[in-house]
Amino acid sequence: MLARLRATAAAALLAGLFVLAALLLGALVAVVAWVARTGSPLGVVVGVVVTVVVVPLVLALVRILRSTPVAPDGMPVPLMAEPELWALVSKTAEGVGTRAPDEIRLVVDAVVGVTEDSRSLGLGAGTRTLHIGVPLLQTLTRAELVWVLGHELGHHSQRHVALSGLSRRGLLALVEVTDGLGPRHVLGWLFRAHLAVYSRVVRALWRGQELDADRWAAELSGRLAGVSALRATAVTAATWATFDRDYGSIGTAAGMVPRGLFPGYASFLSDPEVEQVDAGRIVADERPSPLDTHPPTATRIARIEQFTADVDTPAGDDPALLLLVDPSAAIGRVEAHHARAGGLAPVTWEKAVLFGNRRRDEERAVALRAAADAITTGAVDLSVVLRLVGSERAPELAAALGGEGEATEATLVEALGALVRTALVSAGHTTHALRWNRTDVIVDETGTEVDVAELVQGVVGVPRQAEWLLKVLRAEGISGTWNPVVSSVVIGPTGPQVLSVLVVRQKLRWSPRVVHVTEAGLVVRRIGLRELVAIPPLGRRTDPQQVLARSVRTSGLALLSDPEATVVPWDAVEHVEHVDGDPARLVVRREGRATSYRVEAVAGDVVEALTARDRGQDSGEVPDQASGESRDRESEQQEVADDRAGREPSQVVHRDARTQAG
CATH class of the missing domain: 1.20.120 (Four Helix Bundle (Hemerythrin (Met), subunit A))
Known part of the structure; x- marks a missing residue:
């Protein structure tokens, strides 16, 4: 009953936004009719004020209506390829009273979850996807995996209220909208207060549902399996987070991923210091918060241990990884999928x-x-x-x-x-x-x-x-005048290295452009209306710094595949000129025509980036692993300078407008 009340309250809070939008739209229509009938200047002012309030709210509600859960990227597992895993999942879904997932994916992270691309704001059934983390398959037994699957599939059981899907979508959309409005928007305070109440109600609802799902899973696979599974997943989450931070992502910045990622995790777990990880300490160190989506693990374990009898489950204590027909081959396919998705080269x-x-x-x-x-x-x-x-x-x-x-x-x-x-x-x-x-x-x-x-x-x-x-x-031969530099070695298919990013505008163009200065050339990217709406703050002229913050995260590989981006190779650039001033300007000449941009925001040293190609500072190749040697950066620059001796002057020019006032 309490869960239903919380779900109803969450739905009512979310519906209140739609009611507010309807009232404001009605007020706007009334103001427009009044201005049309009387021509009052005061009515025009009121209409403008109401419009400033209504438009962001309507856009926010559109986001809520269009928001959908995002399933983690992973390798799909066909039924014919892994029949035993599919059979176990289907049997578990039947045991908790819900339908089996439509798709199973193996993912890299230490998670198990179910997402559903449902219709009608989460009220209607849709495509259901179960994602299972390979690290958990490596550490859980079959009985523990059954408990975890029963818990996750139990969330989609009919014993949970249907409004939970709506509340989850609403919270994600409200967080995005509140961030987008910014602190100074007239609706910002209203959305922040609304979100504070809504998030606490929704998270309390979710914590109650977690305890319900724990009980259903324990009824299916047993009390002992539940306690063991909670301890094992807590340890796996902690050790995988450490492994991924220190080892799994070790080569990401250089465009590479270790080959044998999951065997490496197994070796990491076998290290004596890691084997001594105390599950009890991990559980005891958790600090509860009203904004948690899950109750503390200690509370969940205590609730499960209240069951007086255990279930005689036939799942067994075999490693969950043995559910796969060929674990080594399956793990290899997941690693290959992970490398392709991230544009990384296995090494x-x-x-x-x-x-x-x-x-x-x-x-x-x-x-x-x-x-x-x-x-x-x-x-x-x-x-x-x-x-x-x-x-x-x-x-x-x-x-x-x-x-x-x-x-x-x-x-x-x-x-x-x-x-x-x-x-x-x-x-x-x-x-x-x-x-x-x-x-x-x-x-x-x-x-x-x-x-x-x-x-x-x-x-x-x-x-x-x-x-x-x-x-x-x-x-050791290291001079006191030595300075460290970040090497630019990249071996993965990560695309050209982005050296600098500029947010610019052109005359007679309503939307900004983003110029990415890369080692391969200039990439000019147009920011469309849909993307502008998604960049905070919402409802005002888009802040160039916000556009810049969003754009600097774009990799060279993503730029090459972006339909809104135009790549201008350095060979096609006849002249490029950056002029300091207020405002600064960027002039690019190609095909006999010069284009002038007004620079509004810059990330990185634009002068250094524009002249990098003339000094030969590009990625280069990976040195021979057998020798383990790499050429000194200054030697590389000197060799390039020697090779280019006698060439015509640089086509890159940087001027300070203040020094040319006369």
Whole structure:
């Protein structure tokens, strides 16, 4: 009864928005009729004000009506390919009183869920998709998987109110609408207050439904299986999150993914330190919140343990992975699908660690150098950074780096370790090595680990130790004037590297354009009406910074496949000119015709990006793995400069309009 009341309240709160929209539309029609009859100037003003309020609200309600749940991307599993898995899922669905899913997908994340592309705002049945995470198949037994499947399919049972689907859609749409309106819109405060009440009601409804689904699953597969499944899924979620952060996504920035991702997870789990993960501690450390969608795992376990009898389930304790006809082949297909979907190239674990960890350290080292540059004047190099770390300004440097409170020194030590590893690797003395218990391991030519933690220990705030560390690095052939850079090695099919992004406008064009400066050329992308409506804030002139924030996330591969984007290769660019000023301008000449853009927002160094092709700073090829060596960046630039000696002057021009006023 309480669940039905909560669902009814959620539906009433959502329906209130439609009632408000109807009243405002009626008011707008009345104002228009009044102005048409009397011609009153006051009526025009009132009409404009009402329109400013009504249009965003109507657009918001359209979003709610059009919102649909998004199923995680995964590899479809045909019935004929995996009959045993399909049979188990169908039997479980029958056991909880609902229909079997129309599609099963194996996904990379440690999740099991059911999505339904339902009609009529979630009230009508639609295509039902079950997605099962391979990490859970690796860690759960068959009985535990039956319990998890029973829980997820139980959410779609007739024993749950049909309005839960509507409430879920409404919450997702309201969050998007509230963010889109922005803090200064006249309707912003109303939507924020409405969302605060609505979200608490809906989440309380969902928490109650989770407990209901737990009970139905326990009735189907047993109390012991339920408790075991909840503990196992909590451990799997925690360990997979760590593995994916430290290892699974190690090469994503370089366009690669480790081949044997799931066997790597199995090896990660077999590490002694990971095997000692305490499920009880993970469960006890959960902190409940009124905005949680699930009750605390400890509460769920306590409710399940209240059952006085267990169910004699024939599911068994065999690993759930054995449900697949050929687990190795199926896992390989999921990995291949994941690589294709992400535009990533499968590589060996050694190569992923070699380039992935190197790039991560380079990014941290560059961030440390940028923090030093922000708090000091003059040129910043390795010697300047180390002296700042060892000085009394170390807390100030840590604050500029992003550390807060007690974490400042730890943050600075971590960044300093990344800087030292980057210096040693760039000098060719060390290389990154794969260890399942740590990600910051580098070894020398003999395979002996270099203890970077010992090198940086005690350096923060101690000038003598900082000078000693600088001497150690100099002894390894690393100059005090050395500076870290982020290597641009990319081997996956990620498309051209995006160097800079500009939001621009043209005369007589109502919508902005986005110019992506890439290593392959200029990509000019038009922002259509549908996309403009989706960019916050809603109801006002679109903020160029918001357009920029949305556009910088677009990869080079996505740009090549975007029908709204026009690619202009560098060979087709006769002249490109960036002029500083208020406002700045970008002039591109191609096919004998010059196009001038007014620059409204910029990400990255546009001058550096425009001139990069003339200095030969492109992605390059991956160095030979066997040698583990890479050419020095300055040597590459010098070789390119030598090759281009005698060529005609650069076609890229940058001018400062303020210096040309005379």
